[in-house]
Amino acid sequence: DVKVTQSSRYLVKRTGEKVFLECVQDMDHENMFWYRQDPGLGLRLIYFSYDVKMKEKGDIPEGYSVSREKKERFSLILESASTNQTSMYLCASSYDRRRAETQYFGPGTRLLVL
Amino acid sequence: DQQVKQNSPSLSVQEGRISILNCDYTNSMFDYFLWYKKYPAEGPTFLISISSIKDKNEDGRFTVFLNKSAKHLSLHIVPSQPGDSAVYFCAASARGNTPLVFGKGTRLSVIA
Numbered sequence: 001d002v003k004v005t006q007s008s009r010y011l012v013k014r015t016g017e018k019v020f021l022e023c024v025q026d027m028d029h030e031n032m033f034w035y036r037q038d039p040g041l042g043l044r045l046i047y048f049s050y051d052v053k054m055k056e057k058g059d060i061p062e063g064y065s066v067s068r069e070k071k072e073r074f075s076l077i078l079e080s081a082s083t084n085q086t087s088m089y090l091c092a093s094s095y096d097r098r099r100a101e102t103q104y105f106g107p108g109t110r111l112l113v114l
Numbered sequence: 115d116q117q118v119k120q121n122s123p124s125l126s127v128q129e130g131r132i133s134i135l136n137c138d139y140t141n142s143m144f145d146y147f148l149w150y151k152k153y154p155a156e157g158p159t160f161l162i163s164i165s166s167i168k169d170k171n172e173d174g175r176f177t178v179f180l181n182k183s184a185k186h187l188s189l190h191i192v193p194s195q196p197g198d199s200a201v202y203f204c205a206a207s208a209r210g211n212t213p214l215v216f217g218k219g220t221r222l223s224v225i226a
Binding site: 004009033035040041042043045048058090092102103104105106107108110 | 123217
């Protein structure tokens with residue numbers, strides 16, 4: 001069974017704080033993704049990575065950065081958290097970018113920025 | 115510009131009846147389609163998929179139909195159960211290394 005874990009289920013942070021969200025997958029997947037989910041807006045792709053040390057911007061990268069130092073770990077960083085970054089953050093992974101692949105999601109981190 | 119559209123934000127169905135969730139897409143390069151189910155406070159879980167070389171894929175109570183000419187797919191759940199109440203996301207991908215594109219989701223409520 002594919003397992004994608006996220007470091008926290010719930011987080012409360014103050015405006016201006018630096019926030020790290022960690023994601024780990026245990027199935028040797030090449031691809032990893034960060035999304036946020038907001039009511040009425042569905043799942044929006046923030047960043048993704050197809051390989052170690054490589055990253056690509058998704059649809060809404062502003063205010064975020066990512067790090068992928070190891071294949072199994074993909075971190076999302078909010079350099080200076082703002083209230084409009086309050087959201088559910090979802091990490092996903094998939095095996096191989098060269099063919100259509102199912103993405104597997106972690107349980108999500110619900111972030112509240114005060 | 116939404117490439118994957120789920121035009122019904124919500125759907126309510128009686129237990130035991132059929133639930134039909136619809137999804138339209140605009141990008142003719144999409145060749146793989148998936149449905150995900152999401153409960154509150156959990157990550158989406160993969161439900162069923164279909165390749166563009168097929169027009170139907172069935173897995174137990176769940177069937178996905180693909181109409182390529184209409185750029186439309188639908189998910190049928192028969193019979194619907196209260197545990198099916200969740201948000202359902204349609205997703206699509208194009209060959210050649212592109213991430214999945216998700217619709218905004220449809221909230222299904224199955225009433226006992």
